[in-house]
Amino acid sequence: MIIHPAAQVAFLDTTFDVFDLNGTRWVRGDHIRTTLGIPQTTFKRLIKAHRSEFGAAMMATITAPTPGGAQQVRIFSPRGAARVAMLARTDRAAAFRDWVSDVLEGKAQPPLAHPEEPALPATLDLAARLVRSMALPSPDDLVPLLAPEARRVLRYRRLGLMTSEIVKLTGRRPTYVKDITARLRAIGLLGASHV
Structure with a gap:
């Protein structure tokens, strides 16, 4: 079966x-x-x-x-x-x-992956918890562990690209790009200057 x-x-x-x-x-x-x-x-x-x-x-x-x-x-x-x-x-x-x-084991319930968008927000929430719990010397030490889509958004934001430009390059919705940006900011990978 x-x-x-x-x-x-x-x-x-x-x-x-x-x-x-x-x-x-x-x-x-x-x-x-x-x-x-x-x-x-x-x-x-x-x-x-x-x-x-x-x-x-x-x-x-x-x-x-x-x-x-x-x-x-x-x-x-x-x-x-x-x-x-x-x-x-x-x-x-x-x-x-x-x-x-x-x-x-069910102690936390992340959102299930939606077919249209990968489950990156849950991934970045975990990344934020890891940064706090692991006492990494720098949040940049976490970059290799990010999902490829999150790394792309990070790279584009660090290059100074606007949300509309990232949407065109990634094919993702503006709300998705903004959510990833906010979560990258929350774990210390982006500063306030990254729009």
């Missing part, structure tokens, strides 16, 4: 398909691997080496739709996703574990 995702949520630059199994939010392993920056072969070795640590309540295999048609995919519960992040030890792992706790 094919199980379809119930929703989509975003962590930084990765959109996750969320599967609702018995009231628990599960996410695909390949999305976890991508967001943590782990090569596929390394991810497979990591899971194989620690298979005994992943019980049925943490990892499962389902048939889900993929771009290549219905296929078997590995999914992880919030506990399983957090365990993968602990084992991965990448730069994004700690932030990802916080996101799992907030979003997948």
Whole structure:
């Protein structure tokens, strides 16, 4: 039986398909691997080496739709996703574990991704929390973690482009560009001089 995702949520630059199994939010392993920056072969070795640590309540295999048609995919519960992040030890792992706790375990509910616009506002809210919690030397240290669309808006704003010009370049609505600009300002990546 094919199980379809119930929703989509975003962590930084990765959109996750969320599967609702018995009231628990599960996410695909390949999305976890991508967001943590782990090569596929390394991810497979990591899971194989620690298979005994992943019980049925943490990892499962389902048939889900993929771009290549219905296929078997590995999914992880919030506990399983957090365990993968602990084992991965990448730069994004700690932030990802916080996101799992907030979003997948339901402590915070970000807006679901709308097909017309990516879920960047939720991503930037998370970025603001990360800046405060990680005590980064500079907000600019966060730029590589932003979604590509947010980085584009940031670059255009820093070049002095107006909202109408950014709308033409990105194809996004003015309200979307203004919202991203406000959130970039809130995390300290843009000053008041950036219109």
